Amino acid sequence: MDSKKTIYVASPIWPSNREPSLGTFVKTISDGLEQFGWKINTSCVGRTRYGGQFGKAVRYSKLCVGLLTLIFKKKGILYIHLPTWFALFCWPAVLIRKFPLVINLHGSEIHSRRHLSKITWPLTKKLLKNANLVISPSDTFKRRVENEIPGINVFVSPSGGVDADVFKILSKEHCREIVGIRRDVPVIGYVSRIVPGKGWKIFLEILHDLISCDENFIGLIVGDGFERIQMLKEITNLKLENNIFFAGAVEHKDISTYMSSFDAFIFCSKIEDVDTLGLVAIEAMACGTPVVALDTKLTREYIIPGLSGELASEYDSHSFISAIKRAMKICRESENARYDISESVKDYRSISVSSHLSEAIEKACNNV
Known part of the structure; x- marks a missing residue:
């Protein structure tokens, strides 16, 4: 043309x-x-x-x-x-x-x-x-x-793809200050709609099981949807009120601030039913945040275990928690980890x- x-x-x-x-x-x-x-x-x-x-x-x-x-x-x-x-x-x-x-x-x-x-x-x-x-x-x-x-x-x-002007490495300390969460508290994050199939239920289950061992864990949820009321009731049922920070719907340009606050991003959609990529997980990695997801052919297209995140062998709380603990070691054991994570998805810019x-x-x- x-x-x-x-x-x-x-x-x-x-x-x-x-x-x-x-x-x-x-x-x-x-x-x-x-x-x-x-x-x-x-x-x-x-x-x-x-x-x-x-x-x-x-x-x-x-x-x-x-x-x-x-x-x-x-x-x-x-x-x-x-x-x-x-x-x-x-x-x-x-x-x-x-x-x-x-x-x-x-x-x-x-x-x-x-x-x-x-x-x-x-x-x-x-x-x-x-x-x-x-x-x-x-x-x-x-x-x-x-x-x-x-x-x-x-x-x-x-x-x-991923907007490199929005999804980039930001100061975790500064982002935590904006969000309102202390720097010394471990945070796992969820960013998705609150609808069936997107994994909010297992996210709450994972958080519940994590805080049974460490009461300081915080779950930061970004998103909204028609199951919001059901989710809030489940938070109460699981007695997670003091360990959940619910941000609701956030403008796309501001999501990176929340992603940079996470110690690990939990991508827990039911891949085989609803997902064909998982761009939100790639956006989290572009921010230098390790991602934990179910081990599938799809997630192996962009997650490199031990470098940019970890993969859970089964779709259950135990498998995800094991992967979360491994993922959180990535940034603790390397000063350049966040840069390496972000660079691993540069082809998605x-x-x-x-x-x-x-x-x-x-x-x-x-x-x-």
Whole structure:
């Protein structure tokens, strides 16, 4: 292409003041492509100031209307995220206007084909087969996609990558002062939505078992979600009120302050069900914080045991605690540990990720 075309981003999620962490990866990917000359149009992004199920309905309604109006707009590239529930509305732009199609998979399209999603899967699958380029966040998920739909063009790009201007090594002492936690108290951290599958329950179990041996342990939780009330009740049931610091939803640009306060970041999502990368774990490592996660093919793509974190052999409290104790030794035993941890994920920096993605889109959609 002599000049970059317009990319119409279609996504049901996008960060807002109400939900600052919702769809940050979608915005990061879009911002990254814009840096390389693409004109980003977000008229097909579902945005609203409302929350809950009503807000979700509004987001999808705006998204679908935006997709239908593309037939009246200047031709560009249609870049879709999470197409499961709106695949039907993409076809007019693809069939009538011949928009080149890029689909960024994030896991639910392949992992969660149950209930009503079984009805939409044939349309989603057909859309994937017609795509000029399919984006997978990891090599592990790419293999899953290629097994599911042989012959499609899949490119690996890790969800926009890590913003090196935000996620970088900060003074732990200063960050602890900002957060309000003493420097001499060991802290394990959780950063994710408070929803099923993201691991908040096992995080509380791990903390409960840790403080049975050391009462000074603190669990720092960053995030929010519809299971918040249930989580707060569980904190009370486990008598963890004095050992939990709950920050709630935090703007993306401020998360690094909390990550730099951790002695270990606990990535405890149920990988096999919901995760295709685990970008938040990579962001923590970019801050120089060791990560503890379940030992899977996916986490072994970016966690180097003994250098950047440790892996738990089983999804239970005992295995995670053993890995946490090993991980916390990493920074105690090496003055350069935080730098080494951060450097281990340098290939995930956004500027590099966006450059490679831009080239892949240009190649796949050239002369279309």
